[in-house]
Amino acid sequence: MEQPLKETIRQNPKKILGVNPDDAKVALAYLSVSFVSLLIGGILGLLQGLERAGLMQLPSWLNYYQVLTAHGVLLLLVFTATFTIGYQYANLSHSFGGLLAKVRKLAWIGFGLMIIGVVMVATMIILNEASVLYTFYPPLAAHPVFYIGLVFVVLGIWSCCFGVFINYRHWRKNHPGQPTPILAFFAMGVFVLWLFASVGVTIEVLTLIPWSMGIIETTNVMVGRTLFWWFGHTLVNIWYLVATSAWYVIVPKIIGGHHFKEKLIRLVVILLVILNIPGGFHHQIIDPAISIPIKYLHVFMSLAIAVPSLMTAFAMFAVFERTGRKLGGKGLFGWLKKLPWGDVRFLAPMIAMISFIPGGAGGIVNTSNQLNQVIHNTMWVVGHFHVTVGMSVVMTFFGICYWLIPYLAKRVLTPKMSKIGVIQTIIWTIGMTIMAGSMHIAGLFGDPRRTSDTSYGGHEIAASWMSYELIFGIGATFLMIAVIIQVYAVFNMMFFAPKGHTEFPVAEPEEGEEPAPMWTERWGLWIVLLLAVVAMAYVVPIADMIMNAPPGSPPIKTW
Amino acid sequence: MKQAIYGLILYIFLILPPVANLLESIMIIHMHMQMPLLVFSGFLMGRYVITRFSSFFEKWNSNGIPGILLFVIIWSYWMVPRAMDEALTLQSVEMFKFISLPFLAGIPLRDSWKKLHAIGKDILFIYFISMLILMAWIYIGADDQICNNYLIVEQKTLGWGSLALAACVLLYLLQLLFTDQSEYQ
Ligand code: HEM
Ligand SMILES: [Cu+2]
Numbered sequence: 001m002e003q004p005l006k007e008t009i010r011q012n013p014k015k016i017l018g019v020n021p022d023d024a025k026v027a028l029a030y031l032s033v034s035f036v037s038l039l040i041g042g043i044l045g046l047l048q049g050l051e052r053a054g055l056m057q058l059p060s061w062l063n064y065y066q067v068l069t070a071h072g073v074l075l076l077l078v079f080t081a082t083f084t085i086g087y088q089y090a091n092l093s094h095s096f097g098g099l100l101a102k103v104r105k106l107a108w109i110g111f112g113l114m115i116i117g118v119v120m121v122a123t124m125i126i127l128n129e130a131s132v133l134y135t136f137y138p139p140l141a142a143h144p145v146f147y148i149g150l151v152f153v154v155l156g157i158w159s160c161c162f163g164v165f166i167n168y169r170h171w172r173k174n175h176p177g178q179p180t181p182i183l184a185f186f187a188m189g190v191f192v193l194w195l196f197a198s199v200g201v202t203i204e205v206l207t208l209i210p211w212s213m214g215i216i217e218t219t220n221v222m223v224g225r226t227l228f229w230w231f232g233h234t235l236v237n238i239w240y241l242v243a244t245s246a247w248y249v250i251v252p253k254i255i256g257g258h259h260f261k262e263k264l265i266r267l268v269v270i271l272l273v274i275l276n277i278p279g280g281f282h283h284q285i286i287d288p289a290i291s292i293p294i295k296y297l298h299v300f301m302s303l304a305i306a307v308p309s310l311m312t313a314f315a316m317f318a319v320f321e322r323t324g325r326k327l328g329g330k331g332l333f334g335w336l337k338k339l340p341w342g343d344v345r346f347l348a349p350m351i352a353m354i355s356f357i358p359g360g361a362g363g364i365v366n367t368s369n370q371l372n373q374v375i376h377n378t379m380w381v382v383g384h385f386h387v388t389v390g391m392s393v394v395m396t397f398f399g400i401c402y403w404l405i406p407y408l409a410k411r412v413l414t415p416k417m418s419k420i421g422v423i424q425t426i427i428w429t430i431g432m433t434i435m436a437g438s439m440h441i442a443g444l445f446g447d448p449r450r451t452s453d454t455s456y457g458g459h460e461i462a463a464s465w466m467s468y469e470l471i472f473g474i475g476a477t478f479l480m481i482a483v484i485i486q487v488y489a490v491f492n493m494m495f496f497a498p499k500g501h502t503e504f505p506v507a508e509p510e511e512g513e514e515p516a517p518m519w520t521e522r523w524g525l526w527i528v529l530l531l532a533v534v535a536m537a538y539v540v541p542i543a544d545m546i547m548n549a550p551p552g553s554p555p556i557k558t559w
Numbered sequence: 560m561k562q563a564i565y566g567l568i569l570y571i572f573l574i575l576p577p578v579a580n581l582l583e584s585i586m587i588i589h590m591h592m593q594m595p596l597l598v599f600s601g602f603l604m605g606r607y608v609i610t611r612f613s614s615f616f617e618k619w620n621s622n623g624i625p626g627i628l629l630f631v632i633i634w635s636y637w638m639v640p641r642a643m644d645e646a647l648t649l650q651s652v653e654m655f656k657f658i659s660l661p662f663l664a665g666i667p668l669r670d671s672w673k674k675l676h677a678i679g680k681d682i683l684f685i686y687f688i689s690m691l692i693l694m695a696w697i698y699i700g701a702d703d704q705i706c707n708n709y710l711i712v713e714q715k716t717l718g719w720g721s722l723a724l725a726a727c728v729l730l731y732l733l734q735l736l737f738t739d740q741s742e743y744q
Pocket of ligand 2: 280282
């Protein structure tokens with residue numbers, strides 16, 4: 001039965017009015033910055049690829065480590081962070097029927113702070129005062145302005161975190177006994193994790209500022225690295241949570257199905273939030289100053305993250321099969337054919353999910369002590385995170401663009417643009433597969449990462465890496481083409497596509513599914529558990545590093 | 560029922576010698592991870608025990624207070640440094656640990672928790688907080704080695720860890736106080 005118009009307006013005003021234009025502006029501003037960073041970061045990636053391949057020599061005023069630092073910072077921090085905020089704020093606005101005015105203001109304040117911060121950071125990199133790579137841990141020391149810029153970026157993110165919390169509390173208060181819409185639940189997970197992830201790096205950066213200014217003479221390198229990976233590792237899982245929000249909730253709608261049991265989805269979010277942070281230690285398997293039993297216990301912690309990942313894989317394939325069969329797919333794999341492979345909104349996140357299989361397998365290699373000895377700091381690692389971030393996460397983000405941006409800009413996705421998206425997806429897939437594949441192999445043979453010249457005077461082992469490095473260059477070229485297409489698509493959909501109405505694809509639960517249990521909304525409890533897990537995991541190594549500290553390190557500038 | 564089986568699996572896992580040795584090799588993990596996990600395994604197994612022997616629990620633990628007292632006594636005993644030390648040196652004490660924590664602390668906790676009034680729960684939380692702060696004070700403050708089996712650095716680590724946990728429990732209480740619990744019904 002048709003709902004009377006009045007009822008629809010009251011209960012679901014977005015259906016008629018579309019997105020609130022003020023909220024759309026916030027999201028579009030963040031997304032614009034995001035894709036400008038992708039373009040610049042991509043160009044820098046190509047330069048690196050070509051330099052490694054020996055096809056090009058960077059000019060004397062621009063060295064490899066400057067480029068590498070900028071590539072890491074722009075893509076790993078700026079691109080992903082701004083995309084996440086734009087997308088999550090759009091989700092929140094959609095779920096709650098509009099943001100509160102003060103929350104929107106917080107998002108704009110965050111935007112301003114982040115821009116100021118990024119400009120400071122970028123300036124220092126360009127001036128060659130901060131070639132410390134995106135990990136910026138001591139003893140490499142950048143100009144103080146670089147670290148101060150990072151503080152601004154963090155403050156901007158916090159502003160966005162508090163915006164989300166305020167809006168959530170507001171909604172919670174006005175809807176007693178009602179579970180929050182699932183996308184808003186994801187947003188809570190993302191921003192809670194972000195807030196606590198950034199605590200570690202903030203402490204680190206605040207100690208590095210006086211150290212780089214010469215006010216304090218030395219710093220504790222091990223503590224710095226540990227605090228960095230507290231953040232660095234958690235950041236990875238923030239992207240992953242953002243991507244899974246689309247996998248669980250958006251993709252099922254696009255293929256015409258329902259989402260999986262909401263209770264399980266929420267459990268995955270809660271587990272990821274509580275267990276995540278201590279995983280940071282798997283980046284320090286080779287570091288001294290952490291005892292073997294502690295490292296061993298942390299292998300458990302990081303493999304614990306595999307549990308929600310496997311739950312996700314199971315749930316997604318269950319949804320695909322169910323939907324494919326409903327559409328008439330027969331036999332063991334017939335349902336696969338029924339999925340809308342020609343629709344970029346499905347194709348891109350689907351390839352992203354598939355690439356999570358090799359990505360996850362590689363991750364298990366990295367986190368295993370003995371195997372880590374072989375691949376540590378080789379190109380394998382670079383190959384690994386270009387598969388996980390560059391495919392699983394980034395391709396999901398790309399896929400989201402093809403409905404989110406038209407929706408926000410009140411335009412439509414034309415069939416032509418959808419086709420361009422499919423082509424983009426294919427080129428990106430080919431480029432990443434080639435580049436990351438050869439990086440994995442070169443790494444197994446010992447090719448080091450983060451090194452501009454790996455010819456080692458023509459040594460035969462080094463010579464054996466050459467052909468793989470040439471392949472990085474080929475992959476990088478494909479990727480650059482794909483970046484250009486993607487950036488074109490994004491800005492075309494934002495400003496030039498035909499006006500019209502685009503749906504925000506949110507899947508519904510299956511018929512007769514029970515609503516999500518209210519205990520999942522106990523964020524206070526989840527946060528306390530998160531803190532307890534962090535306390536237990538960090539107190540041993542940090543106390544040891546401080547009480548048995550070696551002499552600290554002065555700031556070191558190797559360039 | 561499933562819960563009870565998970566509890567049993569967790570229990571068996573925890574008492575496997577290599578697992579127990581690893582967890583006991585680090586002081587804070589011994590106290591703040593192995594022991595709570597043992598209690599937790601008992602808590603899960605309690606599902607079976609309590610329904611199986613419901614009349615027993617009805618008779619002896621009708622208002623939850625005897626059970627919670629037993630829990631507090633067992634728990635406090637294991638917070639004594641000497642008890643931890645002995646668990647590492649004497650096989651019999653180690654066995655007592657594996658029996659007392661799940662069966663004399665975990666199960667009574669489960670049976671009592673839902674029977675307790677709000678005030679009883681608050682008292683228990685305050686007991687936890689004060690116990691943890693007391694331990695923080697002792698372990699951070701002591702300049703001598705308290706346990707034969709653990710170094711001073713581990714002792715201090717345990718102290719700081721206890722302080723952090725006290726802060727977590729306090730935070731939990733505060734958020735209970737300041738959020739409207741009816742929202743979650
Ligand atoms: C146009 C596409 C891309 C190309 C051609 C490319 C290429 C490269 C190359 C050649 C390296 C150098 C490795 C080394 O010397 O150690 C690198 C490093 C890196 N890339 Fe990319 N990449 C691309 C996209 C991305 C994306 C989308 C991300 C993340 C969102 C990303 C994140 C990183 C990071 C974090 C590093 C490591 C920096 C470091 O070790 O400090 N890249 N990339
Ligand atoms: Cu990690």
